[in-house]
Amino acid sequence: MGIGDIVESLTRSIENLSADASEALFEPVVRLGVTGLSRAGKTVFITSLIANLLERGRMPQLLGAANGTIRAAYLQPQPDDTVPRFDYETHLGALSSSSPRWPESTRAVSELRLSLRVQSTGFLGVFSGPRTVHLDIVDYPGEWLLDLVLLSKSYEVWSKETLDKIKSRDMAQAYLKQAQAVDPNVALDEPSAQNLAAGFTEYLKAAREAGFSDCTPGRFLLPGELEGSPVLTFAPLNKPERPQRRSLWGEMERRFEAYKSSVIKPFFRDHFSKIDRQVVLVDALGAIHKGPEAVEDMRRAMAEVLMAFRPGKNGFLAQILRGKRVEKILFAATKADHLHHRQHPRLTAIMDALVRDAHDRADFAGAETAAMSIAALRATVEETLDHNGEELDCVRGRLLDGGKQAALYPGELPDDTATLLSPAREGAKEWLDADYKIMSFAPAPMKLKPGEGPPHIRLDKAAQFLFGDKL
Numbered sequence: 442m443g444i445g446d447i448v449e450s451l452t453r454s455i456e457n458l459s460a461d462a463s464e465a466l467f468e469p470v471v472r473l474g475v476t477g478l479s480r481a482g483k484t485v486f487i488t489s490l491i492a493n494l495l496e497r498g499r500m501p502q503l504l505g506a507a508n509g510t511i512r513a514a515y516l517q518p519q520p521d522d523t524v525p526r527f528d529y530e531t532h533l534g535a536l537s538s539s540s541p542r543w544p545e546s547t548r549a550v551s552e553l554r555l556s557l558r559v560q561s562t563g564f565l566g567v568f569s570g571p572r573t574v575h576l577d578i579v580d581y582p583g584e585w586l587l588d589l590v591l592l593s594k595s596y597e598v599w600s601k602e603t604l605d606k607i608k609s610r611d612m613a614q615a616y617l618k619q620a621q622a623v624d625p626n627v628a629l630d631e632p633s634a635q636n637l638a639a640g641f642t643e644y645l646k647a648a649r650e651a652g653f654s655d656c657t658p659g660r661f662l663l664p665g666e667l668e669g670s671p672v673l674t675f676a677p678l679n680k681p682e683r684p685q686r687r688s689l690w691g692e693m694e695r696r697f698e699a700y701k702s703s704v705i706k707p708f709f710r711d712h713f714s715k716i717d718r719q720v721v722l723v724d725a726l727g728a729i730h731k732g733p734e735a736v737e738d739m740r741r742a743m744a745e746v747l748m749a750f751r752p753g754k755n756g757f758l759a760q761i762l763r764g765k766r767v768e769k770i771l772f773a774a775t776k777a778d779h780l781h782h783r784q785h786p787r788l789t790a791i792m793d794a795l796v797r798d799a800h801d802r803a804d805f806a807g808a809e810t811a812a813m814s815i816a817a818l819r820a821t822v823e824e825t826l827d828h829n830g831e832e833l834d835c836v837r838g839r840l841l842d843g844g845k846q847a848a849l850y851p852g853e854l855p856d857d858t859a860t861l862l863s864p865a866r867e868g869a870k871e872w873l874d875a876d877y878k879i880m881s882f883a884p885a886p887m888k889l890k891p892g893e894g895p896p897h898i899r900l901d902k903a904a905q906f907l908f909g910d911k912l
């Protein structure tokens with residue numbers, strides 16, 4: 442190597458170093474995780490958030506948008522080459538077409554980078570010059586967070602707990618019969634393992650449909666490219682007296698362990714561990730509509746989701762996070778446009794009570810938390826109707842089914858959250874003297890003025906909480 446080469450390679454490494462250093466120093470990256478159980482509203486949330494950051498006219502509560510600190514926003518290639526890109530254009534296309542549709546259900550992790558050019562407007566801002574803040578938004582299924590608790594369970598414990606939990610559920614009876622009928626100590630044959638796994642998956646789907654939240658293992662509902670593979674071909678069984686090594690039981694035990702090490706752990710290591718800020722979306726209105734059992738189940742699922750944010754309680758997580766932690770967590774009740782704004786504080790209070798409950802039992806290692814009611818995409822307008830001389834606060838929208846306009850009076854959420862949460866906890870099957878209705882509205886056709894994103898409720902407040910301090 443000649444002296445010129447040495448100088449050149451030195452200069453190059455200094456350039457690389459300073460590029461890295463400048464990125465680290467002047468171009469902070471905020472990784473925002475967006476999660477929630479299936480159909481909670483993740484895709485709509487991300488799509489509307491991005492559209493409203495690109496055109497910020499409807500974001501007055503995001504300080505940086507209101508005071509002009511954000512000078513420009515643009516989409517960029519994301520830094521992770523192996524994670525699918527969040528398909529923003531297609532989702533926005535569906536929502537804003539001439540006959541607007543909700544986006545398709547999504548099935549895996551995806552990611553998008555939005556970069557914000559910011560310059561402080563104050564006296565000091567003039568000296569500091571413009572900077573760039575990258576917002577990496579990561580969409581992942583909440584079911585994958587629930588899997589965390591499986592890490593601390595053996596196949597034996599998981600089987601027993603699962604069979605106990607589901608025995609009173611109607612939709613589980615077919616699977617329970619199927620599990621009773623097999624001898625777990627016979628030699629493994631693949632078709633019967635597949636039948637059991639299929640039967641258990643059918644149960645999980647029906648439970649999800651009925652509004653239950655605790656539908657793990659998460660990949661059974663969202664298998665993606667793992668569909669049909671041995672890591673997903675197991676199911677809970679009754680433990681035999683003396684388990685044989687090559688038995689159905691033995692092989693299912695091995696597959697359960699494989700699910701932990703090659704499905705659950707990589708997700709936490711590769712995706713979860715990098716998140717700085719987190720929003721957990723919850724379809725609380727949907728659960729309330731489905732009844733006390735669904736509400737109680739949602740409460741338990743929230744408590745389990747929260748475990749992932751208390752790494753101290755989990756050796757594996759503590760090890761991969763090495764002291765790094767999620768700094769802020771927002772729990773947002775979605776689809777609040779089904780409710781007249783007069784009732785929003787009550788919905789927020791329910792959300793708050795659900796979180797507080799889990800919060801009281803453990804600290805979040807210092808993470809700041811908040812609860813809100815939001816609608817990422819407002820599909821309704823408010824309307825007060827006269828009903829036998831009584832005023833009813835309704836919302837009106839276009840029905841998804843048939844396209845007719847309809848007014849919805851969803852029912853009155855209670856003032857005191859215990860009125861909902863206590864019967865749920867005590868195992869009530871129905872609400873005593875209340876009825877909560879819900880309708881599926883189609884997205885409203887958008888007439889956007891220049892500079893305005895899609896209509897929403899409190900998306901700007903959510904954004905301010907999640908990353909406003911970084912701008």
Ligand SMILES: Nc1nc2c(ncn2[C@@H]2O[C@H](COP(=O)(O)OP(=O)(O)OP(=O)(O)O)[C@@H](O)[C@H]2O)c(=O)[nH]1
Nearest residue numbers: 479480481482483484485543546547816817818820
């Ligand atoms: N009215 C109203 N409905 C919403 C809103 N957000 C979501 N929805 C409804 O909830 C459904 C699910 O929303 P998505 O954003 O696709 O939910 P997701 O969490 O990405 O769902 P998966 O990808 O299936 O896990 C939509 O199809 C809408 O029917 C909202 O802000 N207002």
Ligand SMILES: [Mg+2]
Nearest residue numbers: 483484546547
């Ligand atoms: Mg989705």
